[in-house]
Amino acid sequence: MSRAGRSLRPARERRPVLTVLAVAAYLIMLGPALFVVAVAFTSGSTITFPPEGFSLRWFGAAASYRPFLDGLGTSALVATAATVIALAVGIPATLAVHRGRLPGRAVVQNLFLSPIVLPELVLGLALYQQLMVGLGVTASGVLLIGHTILLLPYAVRVTGASLALADPALEEAARGLGAGPVTTFFRVTLPVLRPGIAAAAVLGFVTSFNNVPLSLLLQGPGTETLPVAMLQYVQTSYDPVVAAVSVVLLLAAVVVAVVAERLVGFNKIFGGIGS
Amino acid sequence: MRDGSDAVVRLAKVSRHFGDVAAVDGVDLEVPAGSLTALLGPSGCGKTTTLRMIAGYEHPTAGQIFIDGRDATGLAPEKRNIGMVFQSYALFPHLTVAKNVGFGLKVRGVAREEIRRRAHEALELVGLSELSGRRPRELSGGQQQRVALARAIAIRPSVLLLDEPLSNLDARLRVQMRAELARIQRESGITTILVTHDQEEALQLADQMVILDSGRVAQAGHPRKIFPAPANRFVATFLGYENFLTLPGRGLVTIRPEHVAVLPESGTAPDGGQSRPGTISRITYRGTDSLVTLDVEGDTILAAASDPDLHEGSRVRTFFPDDRVVPLAS
Numbered sequence: 096m097s098r099a100g101r102s103l104r105p106a107r108e109r110r111p112v113l114t115v116l117a118v119a120a121y122l123i124m125l126g127p128a129l130f131v132v133a134v135a136f137t138s139g140s141t142i143t144f145p146p147e148g149f150s151l152r153w154f155g156a157a158a159s160y161r162p163f164l165d166g167l168g169t170s171a172l173v174a175t176a177a178t179v180i181a182l183a184v185g186i187p188a189t190l191a192v193h194r195g196r197l198p199g200r201a202v203v204q205n206l207f208l209s210p211i212v213l214p215e216l217v218l219g220l221a222l223y224q225q226l227m228v229g230l231g232v233t234a235s236g237v238l239l240i241g242h243t244i245l246l247l248p249y250a251v252r253v254t255g256a257s258l259a260l261a262d263p264a265l266e267e268a269a270r271g272l273g274a275g276p277v278t279t280f281f282r283v284t285l286p287v288l289r290p291g292i293a294a295a296a297v298l299g300f301v302t303s304f305n306n307v308p309l310s311l312l313l314q315g316p317g318t319e320t321l322p323v324a325m326l327q328y329v330q331t332s333y334d335p336v337v338a339a340v341s342v343v344l345l346l347a348a349v350v351v352a353v354v355a356e357r358l359v360g361f362n363k364i365f366g367g368i369g370s
Numbered sequence: 371m372r373d374g375s376d377a378v379v380r381l382a383k384v385s386r387h388f389g390d391v392a393a394v395d396g397v398d399l400e401v402p403a404g405s406l407t408a409l410l411g412p413s414g415c416g417k418t419t420t421l422r423m424i425a426g427y428e429h430p431t432a433g434q435i436f437i438d439g440r441d442a443t444g445l446a447p448e449k450r451n452i453g454m455v456f457q458s459y460a461l462f463p464h465l466t467v468a469k470n471v472g473f474g475l476k477v478r479g480v481a482r483e484e485i486r487r488r489a490h491e492a493l494e495l496v497g498l499s500e501l502s503g504r505r506p507r508e509l510s511g512g513q514q515q516r517v518a519l520a521r522a523i524a525i526r527p528s529v530l531l532l533d534e535p536l537s538n539l540d541a542r543l544r545v546q547m548r549a550e551l552a553r554i555q556r557e558s559g560i561t562t563i564l565v566t567h568d569q570e571e572a573l574q575l576a577d578q579m580v581i582l583d584s585g586r587v588a589q590a591g592h593p594r595k596i597f598p599a600p601a602n603r604f605v606a607t608f609l610g611y612e613n614f615l616t617l618p619g620r621g622l623v624t625i626r627p628e629h630v631a632v633l634p635e636s637g638t639a640p641d642g643g644q645s646r647p648g649t650i651s652r653i654t655y656r657g658t659d660s661l662v663t664l665d666v667e668g669d670t671i672l673a674a675a676s677d678p679d680l681h682e683g684s685r686v687r688t689f690f691p692d693d694r695v696v697p698l699a700s
């Protein structure tokens with residue numbers, strides 16, 4: 096009897112093994128981040144754990160270090176611009192692939208998704224060769240183009256996922272009610288896709304902001320992104336300034352996540368990505 | 371260009387081929403003003419495709435479609451003034467009920483006050499005026515359907531198109547909505563085309579029944595004309611005539627199970643029909659009566675009977691009344 100009843104136990108019953116595993120997983124994921132956070136508030140001058148005392152001096156140091164400030168500006172600018180351009184190109188492409196009677200739509204779809212499988216170093220090198228050396232495009236221009244290409248698959252996939260979930264009859268219904276194709280797009284298609292577009296924007300921005308390989312390859316004077324600046328700093332000095340910057344970035348990521356959750360909801364953002 | 375008939379919708383030799391598949395194949399159809407026409411037939415017979423061509427979502431590969439007497443064959447959907455209710459309802463998830471219903475009027479540039487009044491009127495007709503502030507996801511399936519109906523009616527369409535409007539509802543709600551649909555259609559007087567594969571629904575609602583078979587019209591007419599006199603075996607089968615047999619002097623005929631009488635083997639044969647001896651091979655209890663399967667001289671015959679004295683294996687006499695036997699074109 097007790098054996099047969101086991102599978103019927105309530106879901107809330109304690110499961111010690113599972114709990115231990117879950118806690119361990121969180122520790123492994125968050126441990127390094129917590130370590131960095133602790134180090135950032137040290138009053139000592141080296142990265143040691145446990146930190147010596149408490150101070151905000153490394154945040155001050157980070158805020159007055161020019162390459163970080165410039166890098167932050169560049170990163171924010173590139174991430175914003177690349178996200179906007181990738182969406183502006185990616186959304187119409189998604190619509191064409193999903194709703195249009197495009198000949199060879201599979202080819203178009205694969206073309207837009209290909210950067211995801213292409214190693215970023217290869218992409219960066221190709222852009223460097225062809226655009227910067229070959230055509231003389233400026234460093235910032237190439238950086239922007241590179242990041243846009245990097246984000247296109249996200250724009251196409253994430254908006255595509257929410258488009259695939261949307262009922263195609265919605266647009267037909269709008270047409271039948273008297274709305275032309277343009278009105279239908281702005282009054283129905285776009286609003287229905289809004290959560291998907293917001294998700295693609297958040298994902299795109301974060302991806303661009305955190306990118307290292309492409310930014311590193313395409314860097315030029317005045318176009319170092321924040322991660323590149325941090326990398327270069329770490330190569331020469333080993334003090335808690337980088338930890339302080341990391342904490343700021345971590346905080347920013349949390350803020351973005353909370354705002355995104357408030358705006359559209361996480362399950363909406365990440366629910367459709369797999370499909 | 372007017373076509374000279376007073377039908378609201380007229381299809382002239384309309385075909386739609388998808389590659390090798392003839393989804394609709396030379397359909398002629400006239401839908402009189404104010405009538406309710408039911409398109410019915412088994413799955414894949416071309417009902418939805420026909421409806422979508424009338425709405426303008428699909429274009430005929432041959433033939434012409436006239437709406438309000440004008441050639442609408444190549445016209446975009448937004449130029450046709452048609453109210454369509456989709457099987458999935460297709461309510462706009464980002465708009466309230468009232469905004470959904472007002473959508474067609476808004477894109478037509480109707481003044482805001484007028485939109486509100488007419489949206490309210492349409493919602494009142496379907497009995498949902500108190501829910502106008504809700505979002506579609508906050509409604510039950512039946513309510514969503516009523517909103518879809520109100521949205522289609524609000525634009526005062528030339529014709530209302532309904533694609534299996536009741537198929538997503540549970541059995542009880544379906545019967546309720548069927549009556550509701552009949553009332554709304556009668557009160558609004560809107561010319562309506564209803565797609566269904568439920569013959570009961572068509573019989574109950576339609577002024578005109580059009581039965582499709584593989585993209586062609588198998589038979590069309592008033593239910594009271596078609597039901598007692600199916601033109602061929604396909605229509606008969608579809609309408610629930612289970613028995614097909616050859617009777618002396620009448621050729622190939624069909625008869626409904628409830629019209630076949632099962633009588634004792636001995637005794638005199640009644641007048642006004644033909645008798646044949648048979649053996650009961652199976653009895654399936656159905657509540658109000660039983661479905662009796664008989665072997666009648668090699669033909670398998672189904673009869674509805676409520677006589678408790680019938681048993682499997684009994685020898686009986688089957689009786690086919692002349693006025694219930696329907697001759698079929700072979």
Ligand SMILES: Nc1ncnc2c1ncn2[C@@H]1O[C@H](COP(=O)(O)OP(=O)(O)OP(=O)(O)O)[C@@H](O)[C@H]1O
Nearest residue numbers: 388391392393412413414415416417418419420567
């Ligand atoms: N877009 C399409 N491409 C190819 N074939 C199609 C298309 N639409 C419909 N068909 C085919 O045309 C035929 C008729 O389809 P239709 O949807 O009109 O049937 P239906 O009578 O509405 O069936 P159901 O009762 O299942 O809804 C089917 O064989 C279907 O496979």
Ligand SMILES: [Mg+2]
Nearest residue numbers: 417418419533
């Ligand atoms: Mg259908």
